[in-house]
Amino acid sequence: MRWLLVAVIAAATTVSDVLQAAAMKQHGEICDFRPGAIGRLLGMLARNRMIIASVLAMAVSFFAFLALLSVADLSFAVPATAGSYVLETVLAKYLLKEPVNWLRWAGALLVACGVALLAL
Amino acid sequence: MNVHAARLRLKTRFFTFLVVLSSVCGNFSLSWGMRQFGRLASFSPLVYIRAVMNPFVALGITLLVVWLLSHMTLLSWADLSYVLPVTSIGYVLSALAGRLFLHEDISAYRWAGILLITAGVALVARTAPHRSGAPS
Numbered sequence: 001m002r003w004l005l006v007a008v009i010a011a012a013t014t015v016s017d018v019l020q021a022a023a024m025k026q027h028g029e030i031c032d033f034r035p036g037a038i039g040r041l042l043g044m045l046a047r048n049r050m051i052i053a054s055v056l057a058m059a060v061s062f063f064a065f066l067a068l069l070s071v072a073d074l075s076f077a078v079p080a081t082a083g084s085y086v087l088e089t090v091l092a093k094y095l096l097k098e099p100v101n102w103l104r105w106a107g108a109l110l111v112a113c114g115v116a117l118l119a120l
Numbered sequence: 121m122n123v124h125a126a127r128l129r130l131k132t133r134f135f136t137f138l139v140v141l142s143s144v145c146g147n148f149s150l151s152w153g154m155r156q157f158g159r160l161a162s163f164s165p166l167v168y169i170r171a172v173m174n175p176f177v178a179l180g181i182t183l184l185v186v187w188l189l190s191h192m193t194l195l196s197w198a199d200l201s202y203v204l205p206v207t208s209i210g211y212v213l214s215a216l217a218g219r220l221f222l223h224e225d226i227s228a229y230r231w232a233g234i235l236l237i238t239a240g241v242a243l244v245a246r247t248a249p250h251r252s253g254a255p256s
Binding site: 017018020021023024025027028029030045051055058062063065066069070073077085088089092093096098099100101103104106107108109110111113114115116117118119120 | 154168200203204205215218
């Protein structure tokens with residue numbers, strides 16, 4: 001049960017992060033933080049299909065995470081959900097066309113190994 | 121360093137801090153609430169609705185909304201391959217919060233994991249956050 005929930009969380013988080021990053025790249029840098037501008041931005045994001053799909057995937061991940069927290073410790077639940085680090089970095093490079101240099105690869109690998117150790 | 125680069129660096133640091141803080145406090149609050157609620161291995165929506173009525177679970181959800189908005193703002197100029205590892209310092213803080221406040225155990229393996237994550241964050245933080253920026 002624990003590891004099934006971990007797999008659901010990892011897959012849903014990956015889909016959510018990649019969609020969110022793609023939508024925000026399309027939108028461009030947010031520079032205006034006045035209340036009116038933030039309101040307009042939220043309205044625009046609420047109609048964006050990629051953001052809607054991303055939030056749905058996040059909801060799946062969230063409820064699976066809630067179920068995991070009820071059967072496992074926080075220090076198991078949080079790191080175990082991060083098994084998707086390397087996969088997300090690969091998708092960032094090939095799908096989102098990000099410049100992933102050796103520092104980022106090494107960083108993502110170290111984080112993924114660290115996360116795996118945290119789950120032990 | 122020009123004015124735009126300095127402003128971007130400051131903005132990146134501020135929103136990274138907000139993403140990490142809301143995530144750690146949100147997860148901690150959810151965990152505390154779920155401990156009060158009890159086991160949730162069910163597919164019935166009613167059980168989940170009752171769980172979100174718990175004040176700590178509700179506070180956790182509010183903080184996760186703050187997390188979502190600050191995360192999206194950060195992703196509007198920073199790469200996903202930068203944001204993901206850098207904000208993973210939250211895992212270290214979550215483990216430490218679990219130890220300090222929930223009295224969960226941190227084994228030697230977990231301490232090693234904390235060290236590796238911190239090293240990974242330090243490496244990625246040396247690259248420029250912006251997609252068009254060259255590594256510093």
